[in-house]
Amino acid sequence: MTAPATGSAPAIWTHGLTKRYGDKVAVDNLHLEVHPGEIFGLLGPNGAGKTTTILMLLGLSEPSGGRLKVVGLDPTRSALDVKSRVGYVPDNVGFYGGLSGRRNLAYTARLNGLDRSTASAQIDRLLDEVGLADRADDPVRHYSHGMRQRLGIADALVKDPDVLILDEPTIGLDPHGADQVLGLVQRLAAERGVAVLLTSHLLTQVQQVCARVGIFTNGRMVASGTVGELAAQRGGQYLVEVGVAEKADLAPMVGEIPGVADVTADGDAWLVRARTDVRAAVAERIGGAGLTLVHLHQRSEDLGQIYRRYFAEEGSDDDTERP
């Protein structure tokens, strides 16, 4: 669950991306990087500017400022090339209800210029992959919401994309359906090396599949990093839980380590507060003192707490602005 080697070129890259509608700033100075094989989660409440960002990435909306590259191309100038390599599943994806799932995908294949035989083999494979093979010839209006969402993913894959953009892929799905969709996305990223950008306002799901997460609110990315990194940055504090087999007072010896703020007992374990990641130093010190280290881990704040904290900050900003 870590970011891939920094050497690989990003499939999505934005620098200072900005979109204004009149006076309203929908996306403000966004820096974003998503690498091949990585799942990046854009997390934020409704109206945060997630969909606007996606439309700019697809060349469907022109940025007001900043630069962006998708698969190495500028979507504003090479919209067609970008769109032939980026699969997009809009939120609440819709299909032609009267046509079967297979026919809907065949239309997408034709729009992508695939020849009939390649397309039909591809579509059979994809329908199988998303678990819709047995319902492929039913009209889409008889599909459940979860089936539509999976058909949406198959639809985005018809063009064999390098980048997959999913807007709220799990919205309105029951937990089982959401798991199916997210499992599918995870498999795609791992097996095909597709770069995935997914937006959501549901924390648990993002936490479950995304290697890296960006927290997006009022058009601004207020934090980004791996879930662990975000959790660790608890206002610049790391929280490490240490347990040793022996009954010993760790406070004096661990407290000497540079960067450690305080050490407190927490039941059988000890809680170390530090400004930096001190896990290695703590392990070394305990080993050196002849004690047996039973466990040592960074106590992670779950994403929900981080999320709430960022939105609380946003809220307090709003409060101070009020007269």
Add this chain to the structure above:
Amino acid sequence: MTTPNGPETGPETGPETAPEAGTDPAGTDPARQDLVRRYGARLLTPARRIPDPLRSHVLSRRVAEHPGRGWRAVAGKEFADHVTSVRFLVLFFLLGLACIAAVMSAAGFLRDVASEATDTPSPFLLLYTQSPERIPSFAEFVGFLGPLLGIAFGFDAINQERADRTLPRLVSQPIHRDDIVNGKFVAGLGAIGLTLVLLVTVMAGVGIVRLGITPSPDDVARLFAYLVVTLLYIGLWLAFALLCSVLLRRPATAALVAMAAWLVFTLFGTFLAGLAAGALTDNQTDEVRMEHTVSQVSPSTLYDASTATLLNPQVRSVGLLTAEQLDRAVPGTLSLDQSLLVAWTHITALGAACVVIFALAYVAFLRQEVRA
């Protein structure tokens, strides 16, 4: 850092995107190899593995190879939808019924005429224009119901895609935005054209088999010209319905607006022209002229006048003729090119109106945000 890269530049050559990469054109750079492995290997056969920038070039060529691919794909799907729709069946049944009624009525008339005089010019075309009983002739039927055909295939073209949430998916495919509107217009014209050709052909068949009247080459040419003008006229209504579907969110509203416009022009056109003329002038002769001029604004007037000229070689003017002008005029027939000469201003005006309305729909759609 300040100059953006060209569209053909790969991400790994952009200094700001990956500072470590891009300086090594030989491809030994691990970052580049990683890119090819992760990124390009899947679509390419191992023998053709090429770096990413080249691949984007290959893909862009694939798009450029078929310039008409986008609108053709859209038109193909829409046309298939049209001809299999209930709407098409209903309209076809309606027009078919009108057609049968008209041909029965015209047949009776033609038998009488044929026994009396043999020098009636183009008896074949009378099949389409004559109907002595209380039933309108085929041409009248088409003139009245044609717009409905155009509206039926256009009123939900764009707004239904919005309602079904298929539009975001459609615009994210590698086609131009205007391919959607063009494809839908072409598909509508195709369905309308198919209907008209079928009806005209069926009537010709009835005329030939049951009545034994055969069309002359001139008749066939006139029918063809009639079909083209009719397609232009119905195309105008199709474009108008398309415009409504772009501007109005709900298909039902769009259909209602388009039909209201159709009724205003077809039923109340003359009445409104008379009112306007009365308001503009007091002189009675002038009023008639003025009414005639004002009524030219209505596409249905333009259409009626031009098709009357095309289907009847004896019509010599689309304008007003005074009693003095008609005095001692010898009845005669016009050849097709002369009939076209008489009607060409009307036909051109129809064509121009059609183009202008379509252009409005086109521009309105291109300026719209994807998101509702």
